[in-house]
Amino acid sequence: MNMTIPYSRFQENFKWTCDRVCQEREPILVERESDENIVLMSEQEYASLVETAYLTQSPANARRLVDAMRRPRSEQMEFSDIDELKNAVGL
Secondary structure, eight states, rough: OOOEEEHHHHHHHHHHHHHHHHHHOOOOOEEEEOOOOOOOOOHHHHHHHHHHHTTTTSSSHHHHHHHHSOOOOOOOOOOOOOHHHHHHHHH
């Protein structure tokens, strides 16, 4: 998280802060004096975070994803249809 702002600045610059979060694709930490801090993020980034959490719930699936990311592009497989892909990853 690159940016942290106090709650008062967040209130004063609400639209600017929301626009920045969406444009930069970076969440902003909002510090509140007497309450728990909050994080502001775009809906698209939130959806991506939820999807990543879902895909990595299973240790086996998480390993497959990490292995695939580590594989050199030259070794990456191409599939003609979804059934071929499922068969290759053991689903």
